[in-house]
Structure formats: C-alpha cells, structure tokens
Amino acid sequence: MSGKGPFLTLAFVALCGAALAVASADVSPAGGPFDAAIEKAQQRVVKLYGGSLGREKGYGSGIVVSADGKIVTALSILLEGRTLRVVLPDGRRFPARIVARDRHRQLALLQIDAFGLPCFELKGSVHLRPGDWLIAAANPFKVADGPEPVSVSLGVLSGRTRLAARRHAQDFPYTGPVLLTDVIVATAGSAGGALVDADGNLVGLIGKAVTSKQTNTWLNYALPVEEVAAFLRESSAEPGREEPKTVGAKIIFALPVAPRPNLGIRLFDVGGRQPPPYVERVRPDSPAWHAGLRPNDLILSIDGQQVVTCADLRKAVNKLRPGRPVPLVIKRREEVVTLELTPEEPSP
Amino acid sequence: MKCAPVNSTELPHKHSEVPLRRHGRHGRATRCASTPQSFRSTLAVITALACIPSLAAQDGDAVGTGSQPLLRQHQQQVFRAALRAVRPSIVRIDTIGGAQPVGRASPAGGGGAPVFRQADGPTTGLIWSADGYIITSSFNFIRDPSIITVTLHDGRRFVAKLIARDRPARLALLKIEARGLPVPRLLAREQLRPGQWALAAGCGHGSDSPAVSVGIVSAVDRMSGLAVQTDAKVSPANYGGPLFDLEGRVIGVCVPMGPGEDEIADAQWYDSGIGFAVDTDLVRSRVQRLKHGRDLQRGLMGVSLDTRAPVVGLTPKDPVDQPPTDGMRIDAEPRGPAADAGLRAGDVITRLDGIPVTRLPDLRRVLARKVAGDPLAVTYRRSQKVRTATLTLVSAEAFRKPAATQPK
Numbered sequence: 001m002s003g004k005g006p007f008l009t010l011a012f013v014a015l016c017g018a019a020l021a022v023a024s025a026d027v028s029p030a031g032g033p034f035d036a037a038i039e040k041a042q043q044r045v046v047k048l049y050g051g052s053l054g055r056e057k058g059y060g061s062g063i064v065v066s067a068d069g070k071i072v073t074a075l076s077i078l079l080e081g082r083t084l085r086v087v088l089p090d091g092r093r094f095p096a097r098i099v100a101r102d103r104h105r106q107l108a109l110l111q112i113d114a115f116g117l118p119c120f121e122l123k124g125s126v127h128l129r130p131g132d133w134l135i136a137a138a139n140p141f142k143v144a145d146g147p148e149p150v151s152v153s154l155g156v157l158s159g160r161t162r163l164a165a166r167r168h169a170q171d172f173p174y175t176g177p178v179l180l181t182d183v184i185v186a187t188a189g190s191a192g193g194a195l196v197d198a199d200g201n202l203v204g205l206i207g208k209a210v211t212s213k214q215t216n217t218w219l220n221y222a223l224p225v226e227e228v229a230a231f232l233r234e235s236s237a238e239p240g241r242e243e244p245k246t247v248g249a250k251i252i253f254a255l256p257v258a259p260r261p262n263l264g265i266r267l268f269d270v271g272g273r274q275p276p277p278y279v280e281r282v283r284p285d286s287p288a289w290h291a292g293l294r295p296n297d298l299i300l301s302i303d304g305q306q307v308v309t310c311a312d313l314r315k316a317v318n319k320l321r322p323g324r325p326v327p328l329v330i331k332r333r334e335e336v337v338t339l340e341l342t343p344e345e346p347s348p
Numbered sequence: 349m350k351c352a353p354v355n356s357t358e359l360p361h362k363h364s365e366v367p368l369r370r371h372g373r374h375g376r377a378t379r380c381a382s383t384p385q386s387f388r389s390t391l392a393v394i395t396a397l398a399c400i401p402s403l404a405a406q407d408g409d410a411v412g413t414g415s416q417p418l419l420r421q422h423q424q425q426v427f428r429a430a431l432r433a434v435r436p437s438i439v440r441i442d443t444i445g446g447a448q449p450v451g452r453a454s455p456a457g458g459g460g461a462p463v464f465r466q467a468d469g470p471t472t473g474l475i476w477s478a479d480g481y482i483i484t485s486s487f488n489f490i491r492d493p494s495i496i497t498v499t500l501h502d503g504r505r506f507v508a509k510l511i512a513r514d515r516p517a518r519l520a521l522l523k524i525e526a527r528g529l530p531v532p533r534l535l536a537r538e539q540l541r542p543g544q545w546a547l548a549a550g551c552g553h554g555s556d557s558p559a560v561s562v563g564i565v566s567a568v569d570r571m572s573g574l575a576v577q578t579d580a581k582v583s584p585a586n587y588g589g590p591l592f593d594l595e596g597r598v599i600g601v602c603v604p605m606g607p608g609e610d611e612i613a614d615a616q617w618y619d620s621g622i623g624f625a626v627d628t629d630l631v632r633s634r635v636q637r638l639k640h641g642r643d644l645q646r647g648l649m650g651v652s653l654d655t656r657a658p659v660v661g662l663t664p665k666d667p668v669d670q671p672p673t674d675g676m677r678i679d680a681e682p683r684g685p686a687a688d689a690g691l692r693a694g695d696v697i698t699r700l701d702g703i704p705v706t707r708l709p710d711l712r713r714v715l716a717r718k719v720a721g722d723p724l725a726v727t728y729r730r731s732q733k734v735r736t737a738t739l740t741l742v743s744a745e746a747f748r749k750p751a752a753t754q755p756k
Contacts, residue, residue: 033420130560131427131547133420156427158581159559164469180553182561182581184619198420214469215552215584217618276445276495298444300497300505306554308444308468329505334525336497336505 034135034154040200041137042149043089043118045193046071048096048110051081055168061138061150061193062086062110063205064119065232069094069112072228073192074208075101079108086112091147100235105223106174106208107231120194122229125179125203130159136183138193138206150193155183158220165210165219172210178221179204186210186218195222202228261320261343263288267310277313279330291328291341298331302341317343426594430547431560433596436501437475437532438558438589439482440551441508441522443493472550472558472589473498473522474601475529476635480506482522483631484588485603486513487611489520498524514634514644516719517574517626518603518611520588521638532590534628535597537576540568545594546578548602548623550586559585565599566622572709572716575624576600582623584615591625600625630717637719644719647741649726650684651691653677655708672696675729676705684746685739691728698734699727715741 032038044064052058058081062073071086078084079098086096094112101108128134134157139150158180165172181195186209195204204222212219264286268278277299282288299307303326305316320326320343328341473484482498489496489510496508506524513520546565549558563580570577578591582602591599605624606614617623626634637644654677659670671677675698682691691697697705700714701724718724720743727736 129424129428130557131431131562132424156560156562158561159553159555159557161553161555161559164554180559182563186619198424212469212553212585214554217583217585217615220581220619298495300442300444306442306470308442331495331497331507334507336507 034133034152034198037135037196037198037200038137038152040118041135041152041194041196041202044120044202045089045137045139045150047087047139047142047144047150048073048078048084048192049087050078050084053077053080057188059139059142059189060191061189061206063192063194063202063228064117065122065228067115067117067119069114069117070099070119070232071096071110071112072205072231073108073110074205075103075106075108076191076208079110084110086110087147088114088117089149100231102231102235104173105176105227105231106172107205107223107228109232109235120202122225122232123201124226125224128157128179128197128203130157132157133198134179134181134183134203135196135198135200136181136185136190136193136206137196138185138190140185140187140190142189153183153185155181158182160224163207163210163219163221164213166213167208167210172208174207174223176227177224178207179224181220181222183220185220185222204228261317261322262286262346263317263341263343265293267313274309274311277307277310287342287344291339293328293330293339293341294332296332297337299328300331300336301329302326322346427547427560427562430592430594430596431549431558434532434549434590434592434598435558435596436530437598438501438549438551439473439475440499441471441473441482441484441488441588442497442499443471443489443491443495444497445494469554470551471584472552472586472602474588474590474598475500475531476521476631478527478529478531480524480526480529481511481635481639482508482524483601483635484520484522485601485611486515486518486520487584487587487604487615489513490611496522498522500526500529512638512641512643514638514719516644516646516716517630517634518587518605518614519601519626519631519634519638521635532592533595533597535593535599537568537627537629540565540576540599540627542567546576546580546591546599547593548578548580548582548586548589548591548625550583550589550602552583552585552587558589561586563623568627571605571624572712574626574630574716575603575605576627578623578625579621580623581619582625583618587615591623598628600627601631645743645745647715647718647720647722647724648684648744648747649682649715649724649739649741650686650747651678651682651697652680653697653708653711654679657707672729674698674704674706676708676711684742686726689726689737689739691726691737692730694730696729697726698729699725701725702727720746 046062048060048062050058056077058078060076060078062071065072084096086094094114096110096112099109099111134155136153137150144150163174163178185206190206191208193206194202197203202225204224205228206222210219264283265279265288266281268280279293279295279297282293299313302316307313307316322343322345325340325342328339330337471488473482476483497505498508499505508522508524511521511523542565544565547560547562549560551558553559561581563578566577566579568576576599586602587604589602591602593599602625604611604614606617608614654671656671675696677696678693681693703714705711720741722741723738724741725738
C-alpha cells in the first residue's frame with residue numbers, strides 16, 4: 001500500500017487542481033469550492049521532522065491548537081530523536097519540546113517558541129453524519145518537502161466505531177471512539193494531521209497507521225476532536241506532566257481486582273485456538289439457569305457485546321455488574337433467542 | 349442562511365433524479381450549522397420545507413457563486429438520503445467457528461501481499477428477496493464457518509444457511525427463515541454510466557450503522573464483464589455490501605476482484621482507488637443457480653490456444669506461421685469437453701455462442717459469464733470448412749489427476 005500511496009496523493013492533488021481550475025474558469029472568480037476550508041486547514045497544520053527507527057519514519061504532521069505555539073501530534077518514534085523540528089505553513093522552522101504524552105490516546109503535546117499563530121478551535125465532531133464531506137490536511141510521504149503547505153485530500157465521513165486495532169502485530173492501546181473516513185490517511189507521515197469539515201473546522205486528528213482487528217486492513221481513521229480536547233484538558237490540569245519514558249519497555253496494565261461475576265455455566269472449552277462459547281452445563285438455581293440457558297446453547301452476545309470465542313465471553317462477563325440484568329443473545333438449534341440474565345456476586 | 353438536514357422525500361426532485369457528476373464534488377459553500385437531530389423529527393421536516401423555496405430559487409442560478417454553499421450542502425444531504433434509502437436492506441453477518449485461518453504466503457512470493465487471516469469482525473450482506481435470501485461475497489466465508497448469523501437493520505437476528513458460493517463472481521447466497529424483508533431497488537446494468545456517483549456501505553467496522561464511502565463508477569464492464577469498477581473504497585469492510593447510487597438503488601454487490609485467482613489475493617487491491625462490484629443483472633442470474641445449492645465454478649473448455657497477436661505489415665513472401673486474424677488456433681491436442689466434441693489441434697475457433705472471438709479477451713468475456721455445467725456453442729474452422737459443436741463446460745477439478753481428487 002505504501003508503494004502506491006504517494007502516487008495516489010499526487011494524482012488526487014492534480015485531479016483536484018484540474019477540477020478547481022475548471023471551476024474557477026466557469027464558476028467563480030474567487031476560486032474553488034473548498035478553498036476556504038483548505039486554506040484554513042493548511043494554515044494550521046505543521047510538518048514535523050525528528051528521529052527515525054526501522055520502519056518508523058522520521059517525519060509526521062501536527063496541528064496548532066494555540067496561538068502561542070502548542071501543537072498536538074500522534075505519539076511516534078519521531079518524537080524520540082535527538083532533535084525535533086517543526087516547520088510552519090509559512091516555512092519558518094522551530095525546535096520543539098515535548099510537554100505531555102498520552103500513552104492511551106497515543107497523543108503528544110509539543111511547544112514551540114512562536115506567537116500569533118493561526119490555530120484550530122477544538123469544537124466538536126458530533127454534527128457530522130456519514131456521507132458528509134471531510135478534508136484531510138497532512139504531509140503523507142513528506143511530499144510537501146519545502147516551505148509549502150501540506151497536502152489536502154477530499155472524502156467523506158464513513159462512520160464511527162471504537163478502535164480495535166493492531167500496530168506491528170501488537171494491540172494498539174487506544175480503544176476509544178474514532179471517525180472513519182474514505183480519505184486514505186493510513187499513510188506514512190499523515191499521523192498528527194487534521195481532518196476538517198467542509199468549513200475547515202477541525203473534527204479529528206489523524207491517528208497512527210494501524211490495521212483493524214475486524215477487517216485486518218489498514219484503517220483510515222481519526223481521533224475525534226473531543227478526545228484531543230480531553231487530552232489538552234488533562235495535560236493542562238497537570239502542567240509539565242509527562243509520563244515516564246517507556247520506550248522499548250512493555251507497559252503492563254494493572255488487572256481489575258473486581259470479583260468476576262458468576263453466571264453458573266460451564267463452557268465446552270475443549271482447547272484449540274478459539275473455541276466458540278457453547279454451554280456445556282448449567283448449574284441449577286444459578287443466574288444462567290434462571291435466565292433459561294440450556295446445555296448446547298451457543299452464546300452470541302452478552303450485554304450488547306458480541307462474543308465469538310470462550311475468551312471473548314469471559315472478558316465480557318468480567319465487565320458485568322452483579323445485580324444488573326443484561327440481555328443474553330444465544331443460538332439454540334436454528335434460532336436466535338434473547339434471554340435476560342442477572343449476574344450474581346461470586347461465591348466466596 | 350439557516351438550513352437543516354432534510355429527508356430524501358423532501359429533496360427537490362431535480363436533485364434525486366439527475367445524478368450529480370464528479371465535478372459536483374467541488375461545489376463551493378459555507379456550511380450550515382446543523383445540530384444533531386433525528387431526521388424524522390417534525391422540526392427537521394418543517395425546517396427542510398422552509399428551505400426548499402430558497403433552494404429552488406437558486407437552481408436557476410446554479411453556476412453562480414451564491415449557489416455553491418447550497419450545492420455542497422445539498423450533496424451531503426443527498427449522500428445521507430441515499431444511505432438511508434438502502435440501509436434497511438443491508439445486513440450484518442457474523443461467523444462463528446470453522447477452520448481457523450491459516451496464513452497464506454503470497455503466491456507470487458512477493459512477500460508484500462497482506463495475509464487476511466486475523467480479521468474477526470462482522471461482514472456485510474444485502475437482502476435479495478423478501479423471503480429471506482441474502483446475497484453477499486464468498487470472501488466472508490473463507491474460514492468455512494460452522495455457524496453464520498444475520499442481523500437485520502431492525503436488530504432481529506437469525507441463523508443463516510450458506511446455500512452456495514459462486515467462485516468466479518466471488519458471491520455467496522445465504523438464506524434465513526424470515527418473511528417480508530425490505531428488498532432494495534436495483535439499477536440495471538444498462539443504466540450504469542462511468543462518472544455517475546457510487547456509494548459503498550458495509551458493516552465490517554462493527555458499529556451499529558454501516559460505514560459509507562463515496563466515489564464514482566469508474567467503468568461498467570471490467571474483469572471480462574463480471575464487474576463494475578468504482579473508486580469508492582471497497583474492502584473487507586464492505587465486501588458483500590451494496591454499491592449504490594444517489595437514490596439508494598443498488599448498482600452491484602461489492603466483491604474482491606483483482607489480479608489473483610482467489611478472494612484472498614484479490615483483496616489486496618483495497619484502498620487502491622480500484623474496487624469492484626458484481627452488477628445486479630449478473631447477480632440475478634447467478635442467484636437463480638445458487639438457489640440449487642451447488643457451488644458455481646469457472647467453466648473450462650479443455651483447449652490450449654495460440655495467444656500470439658498477429659504481426660501486421662507482413663508480405664506474401666514472409667513465413668506463414670502467423671496466428672489467424674479471424675479466430676484463435678488450438679495449439680495442442682484438446683482434452684475434456686473440447687476433445688469430446690471432436691475439436692483437434694490446429695482448428696481455429698472463430699465464434700463462441702455466436703460471438704466472434706479473435707483475441708483472448710473476447711474469449712474470456714464469453715466464458716466469464718458462464719460456469720461449469722453450462723453449454724457452449726463453438727464455431728471453428730478446419731481446412732477452410734466451418735463447423736460447429738456444442739460442448740459442456742467443466743470445472744478445473746475435472747482435469748485433475750485422480751490422485752489429486754481423492755478425499756482429504
């Protein structure tokens with residue numbers, strides 16, 4: 001994919017340029033239809049140059065979020081180099097320092113010593129519906145390698161989902177909401193760039209290139225602007241906060257200590273790699289028994305959470321609150337049946 | 349200017365009947381501040397109605413600068429309306445169990461081909477008939493799942509039966525025990541034009557509403573006539589889902605097609621700006637056959653052909669080993685159906701089913717729409733005499749040596 005990426009970007013820019021030229025000749029002396037949005041976005045997206053390592057490229061994109069030089073970008077190896085340089089849309093270059101990192105959202109806040117910069121307002125993305133125009137402004141493949149503004153591409157909002165992704169065969173830490181788009185932004189250097197609506201308002205920050213666990217394809221997505229705003233709030237609440245550097249170290253998350261709710265079932269967990277959650281036995285008078293679950297039922301979802309394997313089911317059950325009834329969808333022979341199940345406290 | 353999202357029924361007819369062309373993507377606008385709200389809300393309808401006179405007034409002056417905000421806004425509303433129109437016919441498919449996916453190395457040894465083995469999300473299907481037939485892509489069942497469920501737009505979930513797969517067209521037919529399902533409107537192949545808007549939608553990302561991508565029809569007659577080509581993003585996220593027009597009419601069913609011989613290899617073209625959908629005419633004819641419950645395979649004749657292109661500009665004195673210009677010469681002793689029908693090496697095939705075939709693409713076009721078991725009328729020339737024969741196409745399986753076809 002990375003092979004044809006630059007060509008596509010260039011082709012699209014060329015196409016766009018041609019169409020705009022036609023439009024300006026026939027339609028409006030003021031220029032193209034998305035001019036205002038494009039200009040607004042390009043003035044607020046910067047190019048980043050830093051360290052590189054193996055497959056990780058030493059360049060990226062960032063968005064200006066304050067007139068006094070605050071820039072948000074995606075966490076990346078390029079920030080860990082000896083130098084980190086920001087190139088503004090007007091061509092000026094500044095050294096940058098890292099003010100805060102967010103390992104979960106995979107974001108970083110940078111500071112440069114500049115003032116009076118045009119900056120994005122972090123308003124919201126909820127007004128967007130699938131099919132609405134989006135423009136990506138970023139520097140994929142560092143095509144904009146001089147002082148010029150970054151590349152723009154046009155597409156629509158595809159939809160929204162929660163991220164379930166891998167990067168380099170490892171689970172990607174961010175699992176929150178994302179905007180999906182049909183603009184191809186899963187390209188080297190695009191991470192940290194802006195996704196704006198047809199008016200040039202920031203709606204999302206292009207995330208690091210990841211592959212979806214659900215489709216196993218590269219995902220074209222952005223963190224909603226609300227997540228970027230939350231990151232800024234959290235980092236300004238604790239100014240100077242920077243999580244300890246853990247480059248190269250594996251981050252171990254603390255496991256929840258809450259007791260596992262008890263359903264009273266045993267699964268056909270016969271081993272193998274990913275056995276589906278078939279019910280083998282139901283303990284009489286248990287929550288599952290009261291819900292009407294029977295042996296040989298296959299559990300499809302619990303509390304709205306799809307489960308495909310026994311492991312999925314255990315994970316989903318761990319999230320349940322004892323005493324709160326939840327829908328349990330099962331397959332029984334050739335029928336899909338919805339039961340109601342109330343988990344109980346685990347027996348000591 | 350105040351404006352609100354409108355329902356498709358509120359759109360002026362002009363815009364729903366005349367597809368906006370690609371240039372329309374560049375309509376200029378300042379966007380209306382619309383707040384999230386239900387399209388069905390009375391408020392939206394009232395506001396929308398209030399909007400229409402001003403839209404209509406601008407239509408006469410559609411090229412003026414002042415209309416560009418409306419045009420752009422309008423396009424978004426049309427996209428939303430198109431998705432709403434087709435949405436009830438899009439179903440989510442979940443598969444459970446079956447052979448666990450095994451990594452497949454790139455057949456060409458290129459090493460760069462993606463290996464689709466770890467996807468565990470849902471896939472997409474399209475309601476084909478009110479009595480429970482669902483058309484989708486065979487890509488979604490590569491793992492041979494033991495259980496398939498289908499979730500309708502209204503949330504009802506059914507256990508589905510995989511009736512049969514169509515290997516050449518990458519389709520699959522499912523059946524659920526349901527009645528009165530919302531069938532989408534279809535667009536016939538002859539109504540398709542390159543450049544018309546095309547949207548693709550699919551459930552692969554797992555959220556409640558399908559994800560949509562917007563593009564145009566790039567070509568109507570690709571992959572030997574099996575598929576419509578589009579630059580809307582077609583990927584595992586929407587294989588089996590519809591490609592549809594601005595009115596929500598189905599153009600085709602999204603499938604992986606590409607340089608490979610199977611679905612996995614073909615899926616590597618996703619995100620390239622080149623996507624494919626099987627047109628509704630072909631889907632209709634294939635569904636008829638899939639209903640019988642037998643998988644459809646590529647149909648082969650059993651001939652090997654001289655595929656050299658004729659050299660132009662030869663003089664009568666030049667050597668005469670020149671491929672024929674009016675057909676394709678059989679260059680080795682035929683096997684299977686062709687041999688049974690009496691064809692021999694050196695015969696020149698001039699027509700298949702009455703259609704002239706002078707080059708390999710001609711032949712592929714005729715064969716692409718046929719499958720193993722279909723009859724094929726062959727017109728051929730042998731020593732200046734034109735003859736005809738009818739043979740029955742067979743699958744590649746028929747040519748394998750017995751050892752290879754033994755039960756696994």
